[in-house]
Amino acid sequence: MYKSSLALAVALGVLAQQAGAAGFLEDSKLNLSSRTFYYENDAHNAGGFNQRETAEVLKLDYLSGFTQGTIGVGVDAQVLYGLQLDGGPGHHVATGNSFWPSDSDGSAQDDLARGDANVKFRYSKTEFHLGGALAPQLPILLANDSRAMPQNFDGGILTSKDLDNVTFVAGQLEHSTGRASTNSTALGVSGSGAFKGSNQFRFGGADWKVTKDLTLQYYHANLEDFYKQDFFGLVHVLPLGDDQSFKTDLRYFRSRSDGANSSGDAGYNFGQNGGYGANGGEIDNNTWSSIFTYQLGGSKFLVGYQSVSKDGGFVLLNQGNVTKDGKPAATNGSNSEDNGGTSFYLFTDSVVNSFIRAGEQTQFAQYSYDFGRVGVPGLTGAISYLKGTNIESSVANSNKTFGEWERDARIDYVIQTGVMKGFGTTLRTGSYHVSDHVGNGTTRSTDQTRLIFNYTYAFF
Numbered sequence: 001m002y003k004s005s006l007a008l009a010v011a012l013g014v015l016a017q018q019a020g021a022a023g024f025l026e027d028s029k030l031n032l033s034s035r036t037f038y039y040e041n042d043a044h045n046a047g048g049f050n051q052r053e054t055a056e057v058l059k060l061d062y063l064s065g066f067t068q069g070t071i072g073v074g075v076d077a078q079v080l081y082g083l084q085l086d087g088g089p090g091h092h093v094a095t096g097n098s099f100w101p102s103d104s105d106g107s108a109q110d111d112l113a114r115g116d117a118n119v120k121f122r123y124s125k126t127e128f129h130l131g132g133a134l135a136p137q138l139p140i141l142l143a144n145d146s147r148a149m150p151q152n153f154d155g156g157i158l159t160s161k162d163l164d165n166v167t168f169v170a171g172q173l174e175h176s177t178g179r180a181s182t183n184s185t186a187l188g189v190s191g192s193g194a195f196k197g198s199n200q201f202r203f204g205g206a207d208w209k210v211t212k213d214l215t216l217q218y219y220h221a222n223l224e225d226f227y228k229q230d231f232f233g234l235v236h237v238l239p240l241g242d243d244q245s246f247k248t249d250l251r252y253f254r255s256r257s258d259g260a261n262s263s264g265d266a267g268y269n270f271g272q273n274g275g276y277g278a279n280g281g282e283i284d285n286n287t288w289s290s291i292f293t294y295q296l297g298g299s300k301f302l303v304g305y306q307s308v309s310k311d312g313g314f315v316l317l318n319q320g321n322v323t324k325d326g327k328p329a330a331t332n333g334s335n336s337e338d339n340g341g342t343s344f345y346l347f348t349d350s351v352v353n354s355f356i357r358a359g360e361q362t363q364f365a366q367y368s369y370d371f372g373r374v375g376v377p378g379l380t381g382a383i384s385y386l387k388g389t390n391i392e393s394s395v396a397n398s399n400k401t402f403g404e405w406e407r408d409a410r411i412d413y414v415i416q417t418g419v420m421k422g423f424g425t426t427l428r429t430g431s432y433h434v435s436d437h438v439g440n441g442t443t444r445s446t447d448q449t450r451l452i453f454n455y456t457y458a459f460f
Contacts, residue, residue: 024074027065030459034058036085037148038451039099044444052091053099053108055148057082066122077117078133082149084108098180098341099147114182116152126160132177132184138169139231139251140203140221141317142343146450147179151342154184155201169219170204176319178339185339188319189226191271191281196260197319200224205231213237225259225268227283227315231345249291251345255315257283273313275357276392284311287356289346298373302366302384304347306355310392314356316344348386351408351430352448359392359401378414383407404434424454 034056041051060079066072084100087108093099094106103109118131132154135143144151155173175184186197205219217233234250260268261283269281278284291304308314319339348355348362355362368382389403407430414424428450 023065023072024067025065028460029061029063031061031456032058032459033061033454033456035148036453037099038449039147040447040449042447044446049093050091051093051097051099053087054085055082055100056085057148059150066120070123072122074120074122075117076120076129076133077115078152079113079115080149081111081113083111101180101182112149112182114177116154116177118154125162126158128156128158130156134173136171136173138203138205138219139217139233139345140205140219140229141173141201142345144179144341144343146343147341149179149181151179152177165209167207168204169206171202173201173203174199176317176339176342178319179341181339183339185319187223187317189223189270189283189315190273190318191269196225196265196267198224198226201317213239222258223317225265226257226261226270227255228258229253229255229315243295243297245295247291247293247295249293251287251289251291253285253287253314255283255285255287270312270315272394273354273357274394275313276394277313277358278311282312283315285309285314285358287314287346289348291347298370300366300368302364302368304364306346306348306360306362306364308356308358308360308362310359313358314344314346314354316342318342348388350384350386350406350432351428351450352432352446353386353404353406353430353434355386355388355404355406357388357391359390360388361390362386362388378416380412382410384409402435404432406430406432420455422456424452426450426452426454428452 036054036056038054039051043049058081062075062077064074064076066074082100087100092102092108094102101109101112116132118129118133120127120129132152134153134155134157135145135150136153136157137143143153153173154175155171157169157171160168173187176187177184186199187201188197201221201223203219203221205217208216210216213236215233215235217231217235219231221229221231230253232252234248236248238246238248240246261270261281264280264282270277270283271281286309287307289304289306291302293300293302318341343349344354344356346356347364364384364386366382366384368380371377371379371381385405385407387403387405390401391403393401409429411427412424415421430448431445432447433445
């Protein structure tokens with residue numbers, strides 16, 4: 001459980017003897033990032049609670065170079081400090097808050113801080129990172145950065161580009177620190193009973209750039225006692241002439257139960273994303289996704305279709321309030337931190353909803369435009385619409401399916417010149433509606449707004 005921590009301590013001791021070597025300091029980078037985040041989540045017809053919170057987060061990242069020699073050694077470190085600016089009376093969620101942790105009285109914590117580091121080794125075109133502050137961006141695991149604080153993992157990740165046109169990735173992760181948390185926890189899936197967790201998420205795979213226009217992907221992942229997952233991907237870009245292209249993006253996930261989840265052991269169940277499962281909490285899913293994008297000048301027109309199999313929902317790493325030792329997290333008090341909310345490699349990972357319940361068939365479309373083509377560099381915008389149908393009902397004896405839809409919009413602007421060069425603003429909105437699966441004609445809806453200001457200052 002603590003092998004990575006021990007290895008990190010030993011490696012840092014070796015590194016301390018070589019820190020003055022050329023390359024280690026010469027290639028170092030030190031950045032200070034500021035993120036101001038306003039988050040509003042208005043859940044209509046579901047208790048009527050309107051969450052409105054604002055926070056400021058400062059993130060200091062140090063990335064060293066590598067020492068000279070056959071095997072180069074370096075270190076990466078990260079320190080975060082967050083300050084709650086305004087929760088508004090009655091507008092902070094005391095439990096299960098994916099934006100900001102709660103204090104013992106149920107109010108938002110005034111501030112929070114955390115830090116971590118990892119040591120890294122390089123041989124030829126192969127790198128190995130060991131420790132904390134890991135943020136993998138892989139088809140089988142996307143570290144989440146959609147709130148004020150980023151999600152981090154600890155463990156080890158190896159990346160190799162020694163074979164031309166192929167990138168190999170392999171590793172094992174042991175714990176996660178969530179986007180609204182300062183404490184690391186064991187790993188699990190949504191709905192695992194808030195009791196059990198795993199300290200072994202192993203994965204491996206490769207991206208093969210067959211030609212300059214075609215990339216093939218395969219990855220395998222195993223969260224011990226929860227699931228095994230295979231991913232196959234194909235990305236092809238077809239040039240169509242002057243400033244035109246057609247992109248095809250195909251993705252397939254095959255997920256099956258593993259260990260305790262297969263046996264139905266208490267605390268290892270999968271919540272099926274709040275939906276139906278043919279075998280209760282056992283993981284059994286195939287998900288297909290196809291995305292087609294036509295680009296013409298500054299415009300991009302995207303359409304797609306996604307199919308989730310009927311026996312269970314799409315599974316992803318999402319431990320909710322599983323604690324580091326695998327015991328239940330407190331539902332109130334200073335430990336009521338939410339460690340859920342991992343992103344996933346599907347277009348339907350939207351502002352409000354995910355569209356990944358059993359049987360769900362989703363059609364989606366998006367239009368985006370780069371205003372730099374009309375003399376406003378740094379300004380981009382997008383609107384999208386998703387509609388999911390044929391969702392299997394989890395209501396006893398209903399034998400009905402139901403549907404849901406979401407409408408999203410996004411505007412991004414980054415200042416290109418002057419004193420504030422690099423200062424970015426993002427506005428995202430989402431409106432989500434779901435029809436009642438009991439069939440009585442009622443609907444539930446949620447509106448969400450996120451306003452984010454980002455700025456990064458590079459010291460060197």
